Amino acid sequence: MTEYSQQNAPKKGLIVSPIENGTVIDHLTPGKAIKIADMLGLMQGAVVIIGQNLKSTKYGKKDIIKVENRFLTEDECSKIALIAPHATVNIIRDSALYEKRNVEIPDTVEDVALCSNANCITNKEKVPTRLFAQNKSPLVLVCHYCGFEIKGDDLKLKG
Numbered sequence: 001m002t003e004y005s006q007q008n009a010p011k012k013g014l015i016v017s018p019i020e021n022g023t024v025i026d027h028l029t030p031g032k033a034i035k036i037a038d039m040l041g042l043m044q045g046a047v048v049i050i051g052q053n054l055k056s057t058k059y060g061k062k063d064i065i066k067v068e069n070r071f072l073t074e075d076e077c078s079k080i081a082l083i084a085p086h087a088t089v090n091i092i093r094d095s096a097l098y099e100k101r102n103v104e105i106p107d108t109v110e111d112v113a114l115c116s117n118a119n120c121i122t123n124k125e126k127v128p129t130r131l132f133a134q135n136k137s138p139l140v141l142v143c144h145y146c147g148f149e150i151k152g153d154d155l156k157l158k159g
């Protein structure tokens with residue numbers, strides 16, 4: 001027997017089919033789904049459904065990722081926030097919405113993103129990066145080591 005929640009129920013005109021167990025990452029900035037799926041390593045073996053430029057009542061357009069049998073950690077949610085600050089993470093269990101989370105940009109971004117200053121010690125030596133969120137919207141990060149300011153659009157994540 002399959003039970004469907006409101007949120008996960010098949011609707012008329014539904015483009016992206018529901019999943020039974022896993023995570024739905026919704027309200028992603030259009031064009032960012034592939035980047036995020038790649039960053040989280042979702043493409044390796046798991047069933048992944050990606051929708052791009054879907055209609056969003058809130059933001060006009062959005063991307064969405066559905067991944068089966070994969071549940072995101074807090075750390076992974078923070079990473080998503082750096083790229084798509086309005087994203088919501090829905091955990092689906094037995095075809096029902098189990099948990100809904102908003103992603104949050106952390107005050108300190110530890111060893112997730114790179115400093116854009118080529119001469120920074122974190123780019124020269126094996127020093128973990130540490131960036132402070134000076135402003136969250138629009139996103140501006142400041143390097144703990146060299147004081148370099150990195151705008152959200154220029155942000156590069158660790159590979």
Ligand SMILES: [Zn+2]
Pocket residue numbers: 115116117120121122143144145146147148
């Ligand atoms: Zn730096």
